Amino acid sequence: MLLHLPIAILAMLSPIPVSDTVPTFDTVKECRFEAGSVVDFDRCSRDEAVALRQLQQAWTKFAGTDKKTCVGETAIGGFVSYVELLTCLEMASDVRKADHNAPDPGTGTGEPSQQLAQPEVTVGVRH
Numbered sequence: 001m002l003l004h005l006p007i008a009i010l011a012m013l014s015p016i017p018v019s020d021t022v023p024t025f026d027t028v029k030e031c032r033f034e035a036g037s038v039v040d041f042d043r044c045s046r047d048e049a050v051a052l053r054q055l056q057q058a059w060t061k062f063a064g065t066d067k068k069t070c071v072g073e074t075a076i077g078g079f080v081s082y083v084e085l086l087t088c089l090e091m092a093s094d095v096r097k098a099d100h101n102a103p104d105p106g107t108g109t110g111e112p113s114q115q116l117a118q119p120e121v122t123v124g125v126r127h
Contacts, residue, residue, distance in 0.1 A: 022052065054086055062093060
């Protein structure tokens with residue numbers, strides 16, 4: 001976790017604008033770098049195209065801060081990938097949902113299904 005902190009900080013400080021559209025990536029460069037054969041290149045290209053379509057359909061559903069962070073993290077290293085961007089955004093979305101539904105340990109509030117069951121304890125009975 002601590003290893004990712006500098007990356008997250010840099011991503012938050014980067015001047016990457018958050019727009020209403022999915023950013024444009026050069027996935028050919030990424031697939032050429034990743035692929036060892038024509039078959040691998042074709043598979044990579046298909047995966048990137050599918051991820052791009054999914055991002056275009058769901059882009060407005062992701063939080064702006066998550067978009068900014070994930071686009072920044074995806075661009076680290078000079079290679080960009082729609083698959084990595086989609087994965088990052090889905091994980092960030094899942095964390096937001098889990099945080100929102102988690103019970104408050106101080107008050108016990110939260111979703112009933114998320115609250116921990118208390119074990120039955122009998123005090124003063126010896127077996």
